[in-house]
Amino acid sequence: MxxxxxxxxxxxxxxxxxxxxxxxxxxxxxxxxxxxxxxxxxxxxxxxxxxxxxxxxxxxxxxxxxxxxxxxxxxxxxxxxxxxxxxxxxxxxxxxxxxxxxxxxxxxxxxxxxxxxxxxxxxxxxxxxxxxxxxxxxxxxxxxxxxxxxxxxxxxxxxxxxxxxxxxxxxxxRPGFHQKLVDFLQALDQDKLCDDCRRRSRVNPLRVLDCKVPTCKSLVQNAPRICDHxxxxxxxxxxxxxxxxxxxxxxxxxxxxxxxxxxxxxxxxxxxxxxxxxxxxxxxxxxxxxxxxxxxxxxxxxxxxxxxxxxxxxxxLTDIKEQRMDFYLAVLHEQALNKALLLAQRLRKAGYAGEVSFEVKSVKSQLRLANKLNVKTCLLLGVDEIERGEIVVKDMQTGVQQAVSQDDLEQALGLNLS
RNA sequence: GUGAGUGUAGCUCAGGUGGUAGAGCCCCUGGUUGUGGCCCAGGUGGUCGCAGGUUCAAGUCCUGUCACUCACCCCA
CATH class of the missing domain: 3.30.930.10 (Bira Bifunctional Protein; Domain 2)
Structure with a gap:
């Protein structure tokens, strides 16, 4: 490295x-x-x-x-x-x-x-x-x-x-309490305190109260308490x-x-x-x-x-769930790449969150990706759809899919989401 | 600043007594003419933290070093 x-x-x-x-x-x-x-x-x-x-x-x-x-x-x-x-x-x-x-x-x-x-x-x-x-x-x-x-x-x-x-x-x-605490600490058998506490009782007596060493803890049980002073x-x-x-x-x-x-x-x-x-x-x-x-x-x-x-x-906070995207737009043909980007753009303007493929890949790999992204809907755009002015809308939960007119895409996604 | 533990694939980890590096997961491809998850097959990926040393031979033994982790200290 x-x-x-x-x-x-x-x-x-x-x-x-x-x-x-x-x-x-x-x-x-x-x-x-x-x-x-x-x-x-x-x-x-x-x-x-x-x-x-x-x-x-x-x-x-x-x-x-x-x-x-x-x-x-x-x-x-x-x-x-x-x-x-x-x-x-x-x-x-x-x-x-x-x-x-x-x-x-x-x-x-x-x-x-x-x-x-x-x-x-x-x-x-x-x-x-x-x-x-x-x-x-x-x-x-x-x-x-x-x-x-x-x-x-x-x-x-x-x-x-x-x-x-x-x-x-x-x-x-505080000063009065401080003095009482110092007196108390000095009266203790110093050998029983840990090294740190011997130092602390001079430098910062309050800290002795906070020590985690068991013997110190028990010695300090009877120390004066600030709430009483x-x-x-x-x-x-x-x-x-x-x-x-x-x-x-x-x-x-x-x-x-x-x-x-x-x-x-x-x-x-x-x-x-x-x-x-x-x-x-x-x-x-x-x-x-x-x-x-x-x-x-x-x-x-x-x-x-x-x-x-x-x-x-x-x-x-170990199990915070990622928010998932609404759609993934799979592109099945070179001629659909630009059109797909524009359609995705329309959906984003309508408030949907999603990604569009930048390259043509197999349907299988793009659906795998859509599945991995955990999107609600996968959209598929190939030559057939381009010719007919349509797009395939697939619900990733149910697996049900349907070709809809590109003009109705926002509406189709809305139905799909509800 | 002090102490202990751990460093092998992107991640989690196997690798008795030294003999040329493995699994699972992940990722990619295929099993389907344009259809995901499950399953199956294949594939990418490692100068074994680094540097010395011992040895015919070191992931393995020795020394040093660096990094990480946990704890002390202290604090959110």
Whole structure:
């Protein structure tokens, strides 16, 4: 093989895999529209500084996973590792907040992280992102989750998924909790923690709560829980979110150990997990990030949102059926080639989808092809038909065929389809 | 960045102890004078990931290397 192959962690999508992605996008547009969300398109490339400031300097994403390079004028640019930073940048830059009080935005597109690929994880991956700016109402948190769930239901997936939810508190209450957690961790027998957790308890104590090593898991069972240390406002907010979810009949699992990888999250945080897609279990994740907009130099506008991993959803969407074409037009004689193309063109104008042969081949091979294409109808055009101004219309389901006048072709196909 | 596993036809995979590469599926053609699916017959397609080494002889053994996969880490 030549060296001109795709780079590690990037993928080419062909049918039927590509149609799964089309399906996910179509459903997203359909569902989000009902909640007043508007689709936006933003660049995949941004100034490196944007991500460093929003995601957090200490996170793995910024430390070692970004595709960062200098452009021809020596400016540091980065292929976006996530979408929220770019959406916020665009929101601030366009001064959208001055034109509407609440903005509900969604976008799809590729993200890039330089990680070791594995199941459910590639270097270029695709997300569906929704961001709601301009409200701190707990009803907004609840509605976002309800909408996300409705979307997953529209894909036919909700049955195998679980919503996990937690509150991370705010700059008011987090420091106090943080200190309690550090105290707790230091009081533990350090030898019993795994190597990573010994490091984490210094660098990022919240992450210890999330460790998968069984001994760490059990040690941490008695750790202080942030939900017990929320300030009155955060507590009230979180309870309000949960109560709407309950009233709406959306079941959830409280996960006091749920922390998120990006620094900007506060208060409500959540993940949708599946146990059927390998070690990377999250198909969607998100939460509230009230201070982010201001931190980026914008107005002090609260916000929340989620990202949904399309490759991970696709792992669950195995039996999406390709849409099939209406007709295949088989050409049986040189003299019929041009005429066939024009007839096919007429059918397409009438709204039918189909293909016409570009060359004369045996009836057998063309019917084989029509069968393989799974078309509803095969049309056959040879010299006999040309002479009489007719065309043969064959129903591939029943095998019944009939010569009709070319003038009545649209009508004949319509009858055939019904 | 760390660990494990796997590289043979487009795909899924066979190829004891070394002896000049196979099956199924797919694709193409034919079995029908202008008729698909099922069946039957035939055909296309491989420098066995790559490079060295051992040997009379390497898909098979050794070394290196690359790629892919899964897992850790981390995350959607």
């Amino acid at each position: 030549s060296k001109l192959n795709k780079i590690k962690g990037f993928s080419d999508l062909f049918p039927p895999q590509s149609s799964v992605f089309v399906f996910m996008e179509e459903k997203a547009r359909q569902v989000f529209k009902r909640y007043g969300c508007k689709e936006i398109r933003i660049p995949v490339l941004e100034k490196t500084e944007l991500f460093a400031r929003t995601i957090g300097d200490e996170t793995d994403i910024v430390q070692k996973e970004m595709y960062t390079f200098l452009d021809r004028k020596g400016r540091s640019l980065t292929l976006r590792p996530e979408a929220t930073a770019g959406v916020l940048r665009a929101y601030i830059e366009s001064q959208l907040h001055s034109r509407e009080r609440v903005s509900k935005l969604f976008t799809f597109g590729p993200m890039f992280r330089y990680e070791r690929p594995q199941k459910g994880r590639t270097r270029q991956f695709h997300q569906i992102n929704v961001e709601v700016l301009g409200t701190q109402a707990p009803q907004a948190d609840a509605e976002l989750l309800i909408m996300l769930w409705a979307y997953l239901e529209s894909l036919g997936l909700s049955g195998s998924l679980v919503l996990e939810i937690n509150s991370l508190g705010c700059p008011e209450c 929320l300030c009155p406002d955060c507590k009230k907010h979180f309870e309000a979110v949960l109560s709407v979810l309950e009233e709406a009949g959306l079941s959830y699992r409280l996960n006091p150990f749920l922390v998120r990888g990006l620094d900007y999250y506060q208060r409500t945080t959540f993940e949708i997990v599946s146990s059927a897609i390998g070690a990377q279990t999250a198909v969607a994740g998100g939460g509230r990030y009230d201070g982010l907009c201001k931190a980026l130099g914008g107005p002090d506008v609260p916000g929340l949102g989620f990202a949904c991993g399309m490759e991970r959803l696709a792992l669950l």
